[in-house]
Amino acid sequence: MRPRLGPLAAFVLLGAALAFPLVFTLPYPRDVMIRIFLYAMLATAWNLLAGYCGQISLGHAVFFGTGAYTSTLLLQQGWLGVWASPWVGMALGALLAALLSQVIGFPVFRLRGHYFAIATIAVGEIVQTVVINWDAVGGARGLFVPIKRPDSLINFQFHESKRTYYYIALALLVLAIGISRWIVRSRTGYYFRAIREDQDAAAALGIPVARYKQRAMAISAALTALGGTFYAQYVLFIDPESVLPLSLSILVCLVAVLGGVGTLWGPILGAAILVPLGEITRVQLGGTGKALDLVIYGLLIMIVSVVQPGGIMALLQRGSRRS
Amino acid sequence: MTPEVLLQGIVGGLLMGLVYALIAAGLSLIFGLMEIVNFAHGEFLMVAMFTSYWAWALWRLDPLVSLPLTVCLLFALGAATYWGLIRWILDAPMLAQIFATFGLAVFLRSAAQALWGVDFLVVKNPLVEGRISVGGLFLGLPQLVASVGSLAAFAGLHWFISRTETGLALQATAQDRQAASLMGIDTQRMFALGWGIGAACVGVAGALLSMFFYIFPEVGVTFSLLAYVAVALGGFGNVPGTLVAGVVVGLVEVLGGLLIAPALKYAVVFAIYLVVVLWRPQGLFGRF
Amino acid sequence: MPLLEIEGVTKRFGGLVANREISFQVSPGELVGVIGPNGAGKSTLFDLLTGFQAPDAGHIRLDGVPIAGLRPDEISRRGVGRTFQKLKPFGGMTVLENVMVGAFQKTADPRQARAEAEDALESVGLADRAHVHARVLSTGQRKRLEMARALATRPRLLLLDEITGGVDQRSIPDLVELVRQLHAGGTALIVIEHNMRVIMGISQRVVALHLGEVIAIGSPAAVTSDARVIEAYLGRAYAG
Numbered sequence: 001m002r003p004r005l006g007p008l009a010a011f012v013l014l015g016a017a018l019a020f021p022l023v024f025t026l027p028y029p030r031d032v033m034i035r036i037f038l039y040a041m042l043a044t045a046w047n048l049l050a051g052y053c054g055q056i057s058l059g060h061a062v063f064f065g066t067g068a069y070t071s072t073l074l075l076q077q078g079w080l081g082v083w084a085s086p087w088v089g090m091a092l093g094a095l096l097a098a099l100l101s102q103v104i105g106f107p108v109f110r111l112r113g114h115y116f117a118i119a120t121i122a123v124g125e126i127v128q129t130v131v132i133n134w135d136a137v138g139g140a141r142g143l144f145v146p147i148k149r150p151d152s153l154i155n156f157q158f159h160e161s162k163r164t165y166y167y168i169a170l171a172l173l174v175l176a177i178g179i180s181r182w183i184v185r186s187r188t189g190y191y192f193r194a195i196r197e198d199q200d201a202a203a204a205l206g207i208p209v210a211r212y213k214q215r216a217m218a219i220s221a222a223l224t225a226l227g228g229t230f231y232a233q234y235v236l237f238i239d240p241e242s243v244l245p246l247s248l249s250i251l252v253c254l255v256a257v258l259g260g261v262g263t264l265w266g267p268i269l270g271a272a273i274l275v276p277l278g279e280i281t282r283v284q285l286g287g288t289g290k291a292l293d294l295v296i297y298g299l300l301i302m303i304v305s306v307v308q309p310g311g312i313m314a315l316l317q318r319g320s321r322r323s
Numbered sequence: 324m325t326p327e328v329l330l331q332g333i334v335g336g337l338l339m340g341l342v343y344a345l346i347a348a349g350l351s352l353i354f355g356l357m358e359i360v361n362f363a364h365g366e367f368l369m370v371a372m373f374t375s376y377w378a379w380a381l382w383r384l385d386p387l388v389s390l391p392l393t394v395c396l397l398f399a400l401g402a403a404t405y406w407g408l409i410r411w412i413l414d415a416p417m418l419a420q421i422f423a424t425f426g427l428a429v430f431l432r433s434a435a436q437a438l439w440g441v442d443f444l445v446v447k448n449p450l451v452e453g454r455i456s457v458g459g460l461f462l463g464l465p466q467l468v469a470s471v472g473s474l475a476a477f478a479g480l481h482w483f484i485s486r487t488e489t490g491l492a493l494q495a496t497a498q499d500r501q502a503a504s505l506m507g508i509d510t511q512r513m514f515a516l517g518w519g520i521g522a523a524c525v526g527v528a529g530a531l532l533s534m535f536f537y538i539f540p541e542v543g544v545t546f547s548l549l550a551y552v553a554v555a556l557g558g559f560g561n562v563p564g565t566l567v568a569g570v571v572v573g574l575v576e577v578l579g580g581l582l583i584a585p586a587l588k589y590a591v592v593f594a595i596y597l598v599v600v601l602w603r604p605q606g607l608f609g610r611f
Numbered sequence: 612m613p614l615l616e617i618e619g620v621t622k623r624f625g626g627l628v629a630n631r632e633i634s635f636q637v638s639p640g641e642l643v644g645v646i647g648p649n650g651a652g653k654s655t656l657f658d659l660l661t662g663f664q665a666p667d668a669g670h671i672r673l674d675g676v677p678i679a680g681l682r683p684d685e686i687s688r689r690g691v692g693r694t695f696q697k698l699k700p701f702g703g704m705t706v707l708e709n710v711m712v713g714a715f716q717k718t719a720d721p722r723q724a725r726a727e728a729e730d731a732l733e734s735v736g737l738a739d740r741a742h743v744h745a746r747v748l749s750t751g752q753r754k755r756l757e758m759a760r761a762l763a764t765r766p767r768l769l770l771l772d773e774i775t776g777g778v779d780q781r782s783i784p785d786l787v788e789l790v791r792q793l794h795a796g797g798t799a800l801i802v803i804e805h806n807m808r809v810i811m812g813i814s815q816r817v818v819a820l821h822l823g824e825v826i827a828i829g830s831p832a833a834v835t836s837d838a839r840v841i842e843a844y845l846g847r848a849y850a851g
Contacts, residue, residue, distance in 0.1 A: 056421055107601040113417050114360040115559075118551045119600065122593035125548060133586045187715045187724070194712045197701035203683035204661060204693055205764055206716040246544070250429060257422055262703075291436035298430025301422050306411045309419035 017170055021163045030162040034234070036275045037169040038227055043255035043267030044176040045223035050253070051262035052184060053216040054196025055109070056117045058249050059124030063221040065131070065244040066100055067093035067228025072143045072238055086156035090229040097225035098218040105217045109210060112199070121246065128244040142239025145232055156233045165234055172230060173268075176223050181264055183219070192216055196262075247294070254297055258304055260313025269312050331460055332577040338462070338470040340573020342528050345473040346546060347553035347565040347572075348480055349524030355497040355560030356517040357413060362424040363404070365547025366431035367522050371397050371529025372538045373435060376444055379533075385450040386533045387468075394526040401522025405515045413514075428543075435540035443537040451534055469531035476527045477566060480520070484562065493517060497560065545589060549576070552596040556607055568607065612675060614639045614768060614799050615660075620669035620679075622655055629655040631823040633669070637768065642790075642800045644814030644831065646807070648844055651820040653803045654696055657770050660801075661693050662686040673768070688716065692766030694757040696773045696803075702746035706737055709745050709756055713763030731759040735789060751778045754786065758793075768799045775806045787813060807835065819843070 021030055042064065050056045071089025078084050108119045132140045148155040151164070158164045183189045191212050194202040203209050232238050242248075251274075259270025274297075281293035308314050350364045361367075371393050378389035386393075404427065412423050451468050454461045484490040496503040496513040504510045536542070553572045557564030572592060579591030599607070615637040622630040630652045637643050645653050658664040660671060662683035671679040678686055692713075701709045710728035711721070718724055732738045735755040740748065745756060754774050761769060771790065775783050787809055794800055794813070804810045810817060810831060817834040819827040821843040827834045834840055 050418075056418060058421075058425075107597050111600060114354075114358075114421060115555065115600070117421055118360065118555065119597065122548065122552070122596060126590045126593045129587060129590045133584070185721060187719045187721065190708065190712050190715055190721075190724075193704055193708075194701055197703055198699045200663065200683070201695065201699035201701065201760075202712070204663075204687055204695070205713050205760065206684050206687035207712075208682070208684045250425075253422070257418070261418060291433045294429055294433035295437055298426050298428070298433060301426025301429060302408060303426075305415070305419040305422040305426060306408065309416055309422075 014174070018167075021166050027162050030166050032275060032279060034162065034166055034169045036271045037166075037173045038230065039252070039255050039275055040268045040271035041169075041173040041176045042224055042227045042252045043259070043270055044173070044180055045220045045227070046252050047256045047261065047263075047267055048180055048183065048192075048223070049216045049220035051256060051266070052189065052196065053192040053213060055213060055216065056113075056253075057120045057217075057220075058117050058253065059120035059122075059127075059246075060220075060224055060252050061244050061246070061248040062104070062124050062127045063097040063101065063224035064228040064231070064248060065127070065238075065240070066097040066221075067225030068232040068238045068243040069093075069131070069137060069143070069228075070096050070225070071229040072145050072232045073137060075146055076143060085154055086229060086233050087154070090156075090226055093225040093229050094222040097221040097228075101217040101221035102214055105214045109213050109217075121249075124244070124246055124249055128240050128246075131244060132240045138239065140240060142237060142242075145236040145238075147236065157236070169230060169234075172226055175226075177264065177268075179219070179223065184264065188212070188215065193262075251297070254301055256311075257309075258300060258311055260311035261309070263311075263313040266311055266313045273312075327459065329581065332581045333574060334460055334462065335466070336574040336577030337570060338466050338573070339576070340570035341470040341473045341477070341566075342532060342569075343546075343549055343553050343572050344566045344569025345477050345480075345524050345528045347550045347557065347569050348477055348562050349521035350550050351554045351557065351560060351562050351565050352480075352484075352493075352517055352524070353521040354554065355562065356493070357409075357500075357514060359409065359413075359420050360424065360551070361518075361521070362421065362547070363428035363431060364521075364525060364550055365543025365545070366428045366435075367397060367400060367525045367543070368529045368532075368546050369435060369538075369540060369543035370400060370431065371526045372533045372536070372542060373439070374526075375530045375533035376446060376538045379446050379449075386446060386530050387450055390527065390530040393530040394523050397526030397529070398519040398523040402515045402519040404522070405518035409514070409518065410511070428547075432540050432543065439540065441539060441541075443539045445537055446533055449534045463535065465535035469528075469534060472531045473528060476524060480524060481563060483520075489516070548589070549592060552592055555596060556599055558607065564607065571607075613637060614641075614674065615801075616670070616672040616675075617656075617660075618670040618672075620656070620659060620666045620671060622652075622659055622664060622666050628823050630659065630666070633820075633823075633825055635818050635825065635828055637799055637801060639767070640794075640797050640799050642794045642802065642813055642815050644810040644817045645801060645803045645820065646805070646810055646817060646834070646840075647820035650822070651843075652823040653820055654772060655823075656820070657693060657772055657801075657803065660686075660770060661691060687764060687766075690765075690767040691770065692761035692764050692768070693770040694754070694761055694772050694774065696776065698750070698753045698757060700745035700748065700753050700756055702744065704745060705742050706745055706748070706756055707732065707741040710759045710763050713760040716764040727763055728759075731763045734762070734792070735759040736785065751782045751786070754778060755789070758789065762793070766798060768801070769793065771800060771802045773803050773805065775804065775809055783809065811835065 020033060024030060046060050070093035071086050074080060074084055074089040074092065075086060080088065104123055108116060111119055131137060148157050151158040151160055191207050194207060195209055195212055199209050228243060255270035255274055256267050258274060260266025278293050281296060304311060346368060350361055353359065353361050374393045374396055375386040375389055378384040378392060379386065408423055408427060412419050449465065451465050453464050455464060484494060492508045493513055493516065496508055496510050500510055549572055553565055553568040556571060557568030575592050575595050576588050580588035583591055613636040618634050620630055620633045633656060647653050659666050662681050662685065665680040670677060673689055678689065707728055710731050711724045714724040714727035732741055735758055737752060737755050737759060740752065748756060774786055778786065790813055814831050816829065817831045818825060819834050819840045826839045826843060827837040
């Protein structure tokens with residue numbers, strides 16, 4: 001069913017990942033790896049809802065933004081006094097994202113297939129528009145994360161080097177993968193997949209379909225929000241353009257689809273290819289780099305969906321079966 | 324806000340609504356034929372608008388004059404999209420279908436940006452300019468022409484689908500692909516034709532819009548979202564229904580802008596969509 | 612007390628009356644066959660019994676408790692399983708995983724679900740295809756998969772919708788034997804069938820539907836020689 005990448009490969013990769021910053025001490029390679037981890041984690045979260053449960057959300061940036069804005073506002077406004085730490089913000093952001101996902105899911109899960117996908121785009125656009133026009137949360141100008149020195153884990157800010165950010169990002173990815181793996185092997189995972197395959201048959205077997213869809217959405221949203229807080233603490237500035245746009249939702253989908261929707265390794269593979277690819281196009285093509293890497297992304301999405309919707313993982317499986 | 328402003332807004336929303344209806348009709352046609360949502364529909368509109376623009380910038384052709392050219396080009400684009408892309412994913416899982424046209428949308432949008440930048444372009448001194456006054460209300464002439472043109476195109480589309488043999492063959496294919504092919508209808512040609520016509524509708528709308536609307540790579544995004552809303556409201560696959568739905572969307576957009584906040588007008592449209600879909604998932608007139 | 616009571620159940624779709632005043636009962640462990648020409652309303656009845664549609668009038672009671680209008684998953688959890696006429700395998704999952712989904716209704720433990728699923732596959736004769744993806748199965752195998760899946764939920768009442776449809780002649784006796792074994796195990800069954808020999812061979816009682824109404828209930832022999840039933844299937848000329 002899945003290629004035998006198995007536990008051994010996982011441990012080797014993990015070891016390599018842990019050792020990486022010790023070998024590569026310059027900020028740029030670490031930054032690339034951090035972004036690979038971040039996108040892999042976002043794609044893993046998206047994969048739970050879309051890949052395993054079959055609900056194609058094209059507006060996942062909403063949850064990313066929720067995480068980013070929650071933790072940043074908490075810090076800026078100092079609401080919880082001595083408890084105003086980004087970590088608390090992260091937890092709160094995840095909770096809020098999960099709650100938001102339930103509110104969104106209530107009307108939107110009544111739709112199936114294309115209709116559902118369109119509704120998620122609509123929700124994403126609504127939220128982005130509202131935030132752009134809402135001065136209390138910074139509007140279009142965005143929010144700066146208050147700088148705290150010296151570097152400290154409690155304040156989740158490190159200015160001297162990217163090393164700790166690297167390990168936090170890696171930890172978040174491992175967490176997301178771990179949760180994913182645990183769910184997939186449990187009854188919940190089987191129920192998710194049954195819903196993806198055939199909702200009616202799933203209901204006829206006793207699965208409360210709406211409840212499980214909401215559950216998938218909540219977990220996916222919470223994990224995505226964790227990534228949002230990380231981003232805020234890493235870049236130290238957020239605005240609707242960077243944490244809520246449709247293009248972010250697209251990118252998260254693409255990472256998962258390219259790597260292999262509905263597989264554990266797919267999101268990691270996808271990120272490992274797309275992030276460096278994005279870097280290469282940006283470096284090679286200078287100012288127009290942004291549009292040109294999207295041109296390539298668009299082509300990639302089309303090619304993958306026609307040739308191998310199962311992504312790279314499916315290609316690998318076909319290859320290993322033949323040999 | 325005075326009654327005049329409100330009335331002015333309603334008229335404006337009505338006029339724009341007819342253009343939305345035409346755009347949505349093309350989308351609905353395609354969906355009715357093969358249950359695929361063309362996520363690149365807005366980008367087709369963008370291509371149409373750029374075609375009009377460049378015909379004007381390079382050869383001084385007014386959008387109304389170059390309209391036949393734009394329509395032909397868009398027809399070709401639609402048919403080519405079917406032959407080159409859609410044909411391969413007709414029976415693919417829904418994920419693949421969504422991403423195929425989604426990828427096309429991203430591709431077209433960013434290609435336009437790469438080629439022509441992000442600046443807002445505009446056709447200057449079009450043939451049709453200025454305003455007329457009707458009973459105290461001001462109607463922009465280009466907007467009026469655009470709406471009338473859209474309505475005419477819509478009527479033409481409806482006539483074609485319901486009165487001509489090809490149109491009926493299209494309907495038959497939409498109803499039951501297998502039965503239609505058993506009756507000798509070449510379903511592949513029907514699908515390509517459907518995509519061509521759907522894109523051509525957008526071609527008309529784009530040419531008309533370029534008389535007065537800003538032209539830029541992202542222009543398709545909002546229009547496509549409004550089109551989805553109109554199609555969903557009218558009922559996926561229900562082409563006549565999109566006329567009413569398009570007008571409703573146009574009105575909600577304007578009224579939302581006037582009564583709530585201009586910046587939030589699209590948010591209001593999408594919110595209304597979600598409300599309708601909660602109440603009646605098949606839209607106002609749809610068969611589900 | 613009867614296991615299932617259907618009283619005066621009526622369902623309309625616009626102007627079409629799919630089920631009109633349908634009434635009958637099923638006792639625990641009983642096997643009831645349902646026959647009727649196409650369009651008689653048989654599948655609609657199944658949809659009403661399993662929560663995929665709600666009746667416009669009438670009552671449906673399971674163990675005396677009303678279930679009309681409940682969601683399909685709620686009804687399933689009360690012990691009613693079904694197969695679908697238009698088969699619905701979980702194509703992207705293996706045969707074993709398909710059945711495990713059913714087994715998970717009774718246990719949350721994946722290992723136990725796996726064991727139950729393996730038993731169910733054994734009983735329908737699909738054990739050797741356990742790790743094959745469901746989408747590559749033949750029609751007959753898919754029918755057995757649907758049965759195994761529904762069986763894994765340990766229903767007290769199992770609704771089988773045309774299990775011999777599209778299956779080659781040679782495989783039918785095996786399917787029939789399977790149904791007999793299920794019945795022998797104590798499960799009540801309602802079986803929709805077109806194949807008269809199958810119905811005659813397994814049913815304790817038969818309900819005949821025509822144009823949405825019950826036109827005969829009784830023993831298989833009585834129903835199949837009922838004049839109205841013959842007329843419904845074959846036309847007045849044969850009713851004698």
